[in-house]
Amino acid sequence: MYASLAEVLRLPSFRAAGTRVLTGDPDAIDIRWVHSSEVYEMSGLLAGGELLLTTGLGLHGANAEQLDEYVTSLARAGCAALALELGRSFLDPPEAMIDAARRAGLAFLVFPRIVPFVRMVEDFHELAVRARLGAAEEDAGWAGLLDLVVEGAGPQAVLDQLARIAGCAAELLDPDGNVVEQSRISTVRLYDGAGATAQLRSRHRILGTVRLLCGTPDARLNRLADRAATALTLELARHREVGWRPTLSQALVSDLNAGALLSHDEIARRLEDAGLVTTGRPITAIAVDPHGDPGACLSRVEAAWPALVGPLVAGTLGHLVVVLLITGPSTTPRRLRELLREGHQSLGTSGVDVTIGAAMPCDRLTDLPAALHTARDVVRLADARAGDTRVLLARDVGVQRLVAGGLSADRIDALVAEQLGPLLASDRHSQGSLVSTLDAYLALGRSKTLAAQRLGIRRQSLYARLERIERSLGISLEDAESVLGLHVALVAWRLRTGIDPAVGVSPGGARM
Numbered sequence: 369m370y371a372s373l374a375e376v377l378r379l380p381s382f383r384a385a386g387t388r389v390l391t392g393d394p395d396a397i398d399i400r401w402v403h404s405s406e407v408y409e410m411s412g413l414l415a416g417g418e419l420l421l422t423t424g425l426g427l428h429g430a431n432a433e434q435l436d437e438y439v440t441s442l443a444r445a446g447c448a449a450l451a452l453e454l455g456r457s458f459l460d461p462p463e464a465m466i467d468a469a470r471r472a473g474l475a476f477l478v479f480p481r482i483v484p485f486v487r488m489v490e491d492f493h494e495l496a497v498r499a500r501l502g503a504a505e506e507d508a509g510w511a512g513l514l515d516l517v518v519e520g521a522g523p524q525a526v527l528d529q530l531a532r533i534a535g536c537a538a539e540l541l542d543p544d545g546n547v548v549e550q551s552r553i554s555t556v557r558l559y560d561g562a563g564a565t566a567q568l569r570s571r572h573r574i575l576g577t578v579r580l581l582c583g584t585p586d587a588r589l590n591r592l593a594d595r596a597a598t599a600l601t602l603e604l605a606r607h608r609e610v611g612w613r614p615t616l617s618q619a620l621v622s623d624l625n626a627g628a629l630l631s632h633d634e635i636a637r638r639l640e641d642a643g644l645v646t647t648g649r650p651i652t653a654i655a656v657d658p659h660g661d662p663g664a665c666l667s668r669v670e671a672a673w674p675a676l677v678g679p680l681v682a683g684t685l686g687h688l689v690v691v692l693l694i695t696g697p698s699t700t701p702r703r704l705r706e707l708l709r710e711g712h713q714s715l716g717t718s719g720v721d722v723t724i725g726a727a728m729p730c731d732r733l734t735d736l737p738a739a740l741h742t743a744r745d746v747v748r749l750a751d752a753r754a755g756d757t758r759v760l761l762a763r764d765v766g767v768q769r770l771v772a773g774g775l776s777a778d779r780i781d782a783l784v785a786e787q788l789g790p791l792l793a794s795d796r797h798s799q800g801s802l803v804s805t806l807d808a809y810l811a812l813g814r815s816k817t818l819a820a821q822r823l824g825i826r827r828q829s830l831y832a833r834l835e836r837i838e839r840s841l842g843i844s845l846e847d848a849e850s851v852l853g854l855h856v857a858l859v860a861w862r863l864r865t866g867i868d869p870a871v872g873v874s875p876g877g878a879r880m
Contacts, residue, residue: 371398371399371492371495371496372394372395372396372397372398372399373392373394373395373397373398373399373419373448373449373475374394374395375495376394376399376402376419376492376495377389377394377477379488379491379492379494379495380491381483381487381488381490381491382483382488382491384481384483385453385479385480385481385482385483385488386479386480386481387451387477387478387479388477388478388480389475389476389477390461390466390469390476390477390478391466391469391470391474391475391476392449392469392473392474392475392476393475394475397448397449397475398417398448399417399418399419399448399449399492400415400416400417400418400448401417401418401419401492401496402418402419402421402488402489402492403418403419403420403421403489404420404421404422404485404486404488404489404687405420405421405422405426406422406423406424406425406426407426408426408427408430408438410426410442411441411442411444411445411447412445414442414445414446414447415446416445416446416447416448417446417448418446418447418448418449419448419449419450419451419492420442420447420449420450420451421451421453421485421488421489422450422451422452422453423452423453423456423457424452424453424456424457424458425456425457427457427458428457432462432463432464433464435462435464435465435468436464436465436467436468437468438465438468439464439465439468439469439472439474439476440468440471440472442474443469443472443473443474444472447474448474448475449474449475449476449477450465450469450474450475450476450477451476451477451478451479452465452476452477452478452479453478453479453482453485454478454479454480455482456482461476461478481777482863484748486686489686493518493602494518496602516529517599517602517603519626521626521627522603522622522623522625522626523540523549523600523603523604523619523622523623524549524551524552524619524622524623524626524629525623525626526596526599526600526603527539527540527549527550527551527578528551528552530551530578530580530592530596531551533592534564534580534582534589534592535582536580536581536582536583537550537551537580537581538550538551538578538579538580538581538596539551539578539579539581540576540577540578540579540600540619541576541577541578541579542576542615543574543575543576543577545577548576548615548616548618548619549619549623563579563580563581563582563583563585564579564580564582564585564589564590564592564593565577565578565579565580565593566578566590566593566594566596566597567597568597568600568601568604569597569601575601575604576600577597578593578596578597578600579593580592580593580596615642615683616638616641616642616643617642617643617681617682617683618683618684619683620638620639620641620642620681620683620692621681621682621683621684621685621690621692621740622683622685623638624736624737624740625685625690625737625740625741627737629737630734631734632732632733632734635733635734635736636733639651639681639692639733642681643679643681644679644680644681644692644693644694645679646694646733649694649695649696650694650695650696650699650729650730650731651692651693651694651695651729651730651733651736651739652692652693652694652695652699652704652726652727652728652729652730652739653690653691653692653726653727653730653736653739653740653742653743654690654691654692654693654708654724654725654726654727654743655685655688655689655690655691655724655725655726655740655743655744655746655747656669656688656689656690656691656715656722656723656724656747657687657688657722657723657724657725657747657750658687658688658689658720658721658722659721659722659723660720660721662684662686662687662688662689663684664720665689665715665720665722666682666683666684666689668714668715668718668720669682669689669691669711669715670682672711672714672715672718673691673693673711673714676707676710676711676714677693677707677711678693678694679693679694680692680693681693685744688744688747690740690743690744692736695707695729699729701728701761701763704726704729704761705759705761708724708726708759709758709759711724712724712758712759722758723747723750723757723758723759723760724747724758724759724760725743725744725745725746725747725748725750725760725761725762725765726743726746726760726761726762727739727740727742727743727746727762728742728761728762728763742762743762745765745769745772746760746761746762746764746765746769747760749765749768749769749772749863750765751862753765753768753859753862767855767856767859768859768862768863771856771859771860771863772863780860780863783856783857783860784857784860784861786857787841787853787854787856787857788803788854788857788858788861790840790841791803791806791837791840791841792861794836794840801823801833802833802836802837802840803858803861804823805819805823805830805833805834805837806837806854806858807858808822808823809830809834809845810851810854810855810858814845814851816830816831816834841854
């Protein structure tokens with residue numbers, strides 16, 4: 369079932385992004401699915417009816433003709449709407465894209481404010497689930513199952529609710545018939561080998577099977593199995609980009625992320641089932657952003673990393689690969705960083721470009737769900753950090769996490785305007801480079817020699833720029849408190865715009 373673009377734009381995440389419609393009639397456009405991609409040649413991967421979300425990273429440096437062709441090819445492939453997030457690659461929507469969208473009859477939207485695309489996909493997922501399965505008309509138990517799907521509670525929680533509704537145990541099997549997830553709810557029905565089953569199907573293949581261990585099934589249980597298969601397929605559609613594989617490792621990663629596993633013993637058992645025996649040793653959660661195909665990256669991690677780091681559990685969460693491994697009580701932050709750099713290098717030799725983020729090792733298994741979210745935050749905030757961002761620990765982005773988690777968008781905007789406003793205005797109007805100069809100077813420990821080398825200018829030119837910065841801001845760069853405020857403001861500016869200060873801003877707002 370399709371939803372109108374107007375319905376989609378009323379979803380919370382789209383409203384939070386301040387969505388503006390530049391071309392097209394939202395009431396007249398139907399959306400089959402919401403998808404995000406930075407791939408320039410995306411048209412060959414579409415099936416029609418998509419709302420495509422992009423930050424424009426794949427379009428960076430493209431000329432007007434290439435931007436026109438990008439939009440036109442999407443329309444030819446049946447894409448229903450294109451949405452561009454402003455700030456990361458474009459501060460203003462390119463006229464070439466607007467004109468091409470108007471000619472091709474493609475709806476073109478822009479997001480002035482940054483909202484994670486995964487939130488938009490999840491909001492649309494909720495809309496699709498409720499429209500497709502008619503949750504409002506279902507009984508309370510079935511509606512509860514749908515609520516779990518909408519919330520992304522994970523396969524384990526869905527199977528538990530399914531078992532409550534059916535009155536018997538429920539299992540999720542992979543395409544080869546191996547059990548990868550079971551309900552934990554005590555039930556009264558005895559299993560005699562028959563049971564009700566239904567296959568989880570994507571458009572191209574069978575993803576697995578849901579089985580109710582109910583003995584001889586009746587019409588109600590067969591219908592429930594069919595609906596459960598649909599619900600679980602939608603739940604697993606969160607991983608559709610990588611061709612989700614219902615393995616013990618993937619099921620564990622999904623359930624940890626959803627908070628469906630609460631006790632130490634249960635997590636330990638699930639880790640052991642997946643091949644990771646902890647015996648009380650610390651576990652580290654790691655997130656890998658492949659900047660490309662997560663499925664290929666997952667395969668490379670599973671093939672190459674055990675030789676470097678030992679046994680591991682790996683799966684995917686959206687576009688990220690998530691890894692759990694034993695780091696040992698003597699693993700220092702320095703040693704952990706070295707291990708991850710070796711892992712980064714092993715992927716690089718295979719042609720996989722990644723960013724790696726890690727939480728601190730967990731002594732308590734019950735801390736793993738929080739560590740998993742921390743690792744994902746570290747990777748997400750990598751672009752907001754100056755310097756080398758290939759391998760990051762949680763401590764490397766402490767300020768970024770504090771700003772992102774503790775300040776509203778309005779307060780971040782106010783902080784940036786207060787601390788950097790005159791420099792940003794000067795750079796926009798005079799094609800200057802005061803922001804990039806300040807960023808290099810602070811990032812290199814206020815070394816004028818190193819800053820001049822990085823910027824490729826003479827020391828005398830650097831001195832002149834620093835004096836302009838001090839005059840514009842009315843501060844001294846020798847004052848520790850002022851420098852701290854500027855550091856935090858530069859972090860906040862990266863978070864808010866996605867722009868690297870080293871790149872700069874050109875007149876009119878486009879990236880230089």
